[in-house]
Amino acid sequence: MAERRFGVGYALAPKKQRSFIQESLVNLARSRGIDLVRIDTDRSLADQGPFDCVLHKLYGDDWKLQLAEFRVKNPNAVILDAPEAIERLHNRISMLQVVSELKIEHESNTFGIPKQIVIYDKQTLFDRQAWEGLKFPVIAKPLVADGSAKSHKMALVFNHDGLDNLKPPIVLQEFVNHGGVIFKVYVVGEYVKCVKRKSLPDVSEEEKLGSLDGLMSFSQISNLANNERTDDKYYKMMQLDDTEMPPQSFITDIARGLQQAMKLNLFNFDVIRDARFGNRYLIIDINYFPGYAKMPGYETLLTDFFCDIVQKREKDGVESTGLDSYEVLSCDDEVRKL
C-alpha cells in the first residue's frame, strides 16, 4: 500500500517564512509523512490544497474571510489556530485578561500581571485621577499588538514629564524590577519549554528620582542578540547563568491553563520574577506563533506536533474531505510531552 502522506499548508509573512520554514524542518517533516506546502496568498486559499492542516500567522479581515471560506469547503482540516482565538492577543489588555481568570494553586509561588491602565486619548493621559494606584516608573506599550514594528515600540517613563511624547492608545504598566532577566515560555500543543533571555535592567531608587528626560524608548529588548541562541552559549554570553529558573511544574501549569482558556496551540508568554518577593511571577506579554526556530531542536518538536495533530484527526474518525490524495500514515506514534 502506498505510504499515506499529510499536507500542512503554511501562510506566513516573508520574514516569518524565512525563519520558520528551514530546510531542516521541511526534510524532517517530509521523512515522517508531512509535506509542508506554501500557501500562495495572492490566490484564494479555498482553491488551494488539499491540506490536512493550515498553519498561519497573517493579519486582517481578508485573511479571516479566506480561512472561513476554506473551513466551509474543508470542515475536516485543522486550522492552527482559529483566528477568533488569536485575535485576543492583538490587544495588550485582552491578552492579559485571561491570566487574571486562571485558577492555579502552587505551594510556594504566585502569579499575576503588573498593575496597568489603558489610555485612549491625550486628555486622560494627563488626568491624575486616571492614574490612581499606578506608580512611576511605568512602561508605555502600544495597545495594539499586530506584529508591526510600531506595536513593539515601548517607552520606560520615569515621571509626568515623560508623558508628553506618548501617543495613545497605549497601555501604561507598572515597571517591576526583575533582575534584568525574562523567562520566555514556548508552548507547542502539549509541549512547554522555558528559556531565559536578557531584559531591561532594574531601575534604582536614584534613577527613579533623577531621570532628566523622564522617558527612555526601546524595542524588542529580548531579541537584541540575533546570533545563534543555543542556550548554554547564549546564557554565558549574556551572563544569565546565575539566574534560577522558575519551577517547571509551576510554569507548565500556567501554560496548560492559558492554553485551555485561550484555545491556542502555538504561543509563548513572557514572565518576570518580581525582585521584591522572589516567589511572585508576573506575565507581561503573550505572543501568537513566536520565533520557535530559536529553540534548539525545534524541527523535532514541531514535526512531533504536526504528526500528533493529523493522527488525532484520523483517530477521531472525522470523515474525509477531498483529502484523498494523501494516503497511509507514516508518523511515529511517539509525541514528547512534559
Ligand SMILES: O=P(O)(O)O[C@@H]1[C@@H](OP(=O)(O)O)[C@H](OP(=O)(O)O)[C@H](O)[C@H](OP(=O)(O)O)[C@H]1OP(=O)(O)O
Ligand atoms: O521573529 P522572531 O523569531 O524574533 O519572533 C518574534 C517573537 O520573539 P520571541 O520568540 O518571543 O523571542 C516576538 O515575541 P516578543 O513580542 O518580542 O515577546 C513576537 O512573537 C513576534 O511576533 P509579532 O511581531 O508580535 O507578530 C515574533 O516575530 P515573527 O517572527 O512572528 O514576525
Ligand SMILES: Nc1ncnc2c1ncn2[C@@H]1O[C@H](COP(=O)(O)OP(=O)(O)O)[C@@H](O)[C@H]1O
Ligand atoms: N511590567 C514590566 N516590568 C518590567 N519590564 C517589562 C515590563 N513589561 C515589559 N517589560 C520589558 O519590556 C520588554 C518588551 O515588553 P513586552 O510587553 O514583552 O512587548 P513585546 O510584545 O514588544 O515583546 C519585555 O521583554 C521586558 O524586557
Ligand SMILES: [Mg+2]
Ligand atoms: Mg515580549
Ligand SMILES: [Mg+2]
Ligand atoms: Mg509581544
